[in-house]
Amino acid sequence: MSDPMDCTGFENLLGSLLEGKLRGAERRQAETHLAGCPRCQGLHALLGDEKPILDAPADLTRSILERTSGRPCRSAAEQSCDFVDGKLEETDRQLLELHLAACAECGALVGALRHLAVDLPPLAHLQPDPRFVGDVVAATVARPAARPRTRGLETWSRLLVRPRLSWEVAYVGAMLLWVVFGVSGSTLRAVPARTLQLLGSNPVEVVAEASVPIARSVADLGQQAWETTGAKGIGSARQLGTVVSERYRRAEVATRPLRRHGTELGEAMAELSLDGGAEALKNLGGELKSLLKQVTSDPDAESEQKTSNPEGRRS
Amino acid sequence: MRRFQSRIYAVAVHYVRDADEARDLAQEAFIRIYQRLEDVRADRFIPWMLRLTRNLCIDRLRRIKARPPASDVPLEQGPPLPAPGTDPEQSWIADSRRQLVYRALDRLSDKNREMILLKEIQGLNLQQIAEMLDAPLGTIKSRSNRARLELAKAVLALDPSYGVGG
Numbered sequence: 001m002s003d004p005m006d007c008t009g010f011e012n013l014l015g016s017l018l019e020g021k022l023r024g025a026e027r028r029q030a031e032t033h034l035a036g037c038p039r040c041q042g043l044h045a046l047l048g049d050e051k052p053i054l055d056a057p058a059d060l061t062r063s064i065l066e067r068t069s070g071r072p073c074r075s076a077a078e079q080s081c082d083f084v085d086g087k088l089e090e091t092d093r094q095l096l097e098l099h100l101a102a103c104a105e106c107g108a109l110v111g112a113l114r115h116l117a118v119d120l121p122p123l124a125h126l127q128p129d130p131r132f133v134g135d136v137v138a139a140t141v142a143r144p145a146a147r148p149r150t151r152g153l154e155t156w157s158r159l160l161v162r163p164r165l166s167w168e169v170a171y172v173g174a175m176l177l178w179v180v181f182g183v184s185g186s187t188l189r190a191v192p193a194r195t196l197q198l199l200g201s202n203p204v205e206v207v208a209e210a211s212v213p214i215a216r217s218v219a220d221l222g223q224q225a226w227e228t229t230g231a232k233g234i235g236s237a238r239q240l241g242t243v244v245s246e247r248y249r250r251a252e253v254a255t256r257p258l259r260r261h262g263t264e265l266g267e268a269m270a271e272l273s274l275d276g277g278a279e280a281l282k283n284l285g286g287e288l289k290s291l292l293k294q295v296t297s298d299p300d301a302e303s304e305q306k307t308s309n310p311e312g313r314r315s
Numbered sequence: 316m317r318r319f320q321s322r323i324y325a326v327a328v329h330y331v332r333d334a335d336e337a338r339d340l341a342q343e344a345f346i347r348i349y350q351r352l353e354d355v356r357a358d359r360f361i362p363w364m365l366r367l368t369r370n371l372c373i374d375r376l377r378r379i380k381a382r383p384p385a386s387d388v389p390l391e392q393g394p395p396l397p398a399p400g401t402d403p404e405q406s407w408i409a410d411s412r413r414q415l416v417y418r419a420l421d422r423l424s425d426k427n428r429e430m431i432l433l434k435e436i437q438g439l440n441l442q443q444i445a446e447m448l449d450a451p452l453g454t455i456k457s458r459s460n461r462a463r464l465e466l467a468k469a470v471l472a473l474d475p476s477y478g479v480g481g
Contacts, residue, residue: 119413129338
């Protein structure tokens, strides 16, 4: 009997066939095709209540879960420490227990973690040999206790040994440089560009260029210093010389009567004349007094006094 | 000193894995503790003591690395273990398990072994370890779990029956 229906036509009618809604000629054609087509028989059996012709692979569900939720063993391992410590939430704990019941590998891992929690803490104590205490006591008695360090020094010491300190210092330094030279309002903003310009130029020309204003400044300063100090010094020296020469001249004039009265005293002593000697001594004392007055008085003040008192009257 | 000598010595043994070096380090640690005893608060004494010992051990290890090994004792031979009980059979079983744990510890990386030492053996909490190692708390927590898993796998690799039974 020839097949009046192809596979595509059968697939279109399969739903109605399974539900029992297919009638008449369509039903007969579909049944005829189903009887002669193994592929459509498998499809009919799979979608119907009959047992599937092909069994699904045993690890199909597992492979699908691995692709969608990841490997359950990895997730179980990540949670196993909290599970052993009793810190896992209730839902996660139940899921993990289901997995552990089916997975020998993860079950052994959790068992090992439980055993380690028992075996590790006793390892905190290991006894050294009996002479240990005596050796330590002898060493500490021999060494005096160090002075307690100040807290500030300790803080600095801790800072210096910190491994990140160099990074922190570099960071702070970079920020400072940026604030000083990088901010738009900074007066030193042009310094880096100028420095780069100087680095790229001929150092001899730079020094020569820079030395010109310096030399001018030095010359100006020298001139000012000469005008303010040198000229004044010369004027003062001249004035001092004038005063000294004037006083010398007056002293020389004043000593003439002294020499004369001295001669008179000598003659009186030679003649053994008491009256002459007394007169000469008196004159000599008067002249000495006058001489001292002239030498110690100021010539300028005296000339002014003469100008204000031309008749020579004594004030 | 008698109260803490076993802990200090145990820490030193775990770090340097050599009995003579550990004894020397424990002695040095006690001398430092004696010298700085006035600097530490009573409630922070144990973390401070362990930190001081750890720093001494790390310094010593750096110096040891700079010189050829002299008399390092592999951990397979193991340090002297505490006597767990009076029953000879139980004592032998417990001793075997601890030797196994020591061998597994020897297979871990330095970081994982340190995490096991500080948290699981010495019993410091995560916050204290984070302060000691100058690391974030979350990092310490994940590192601790990773170290425990690595140790469990290492023990099972040495003896697959370790996690079985009670």
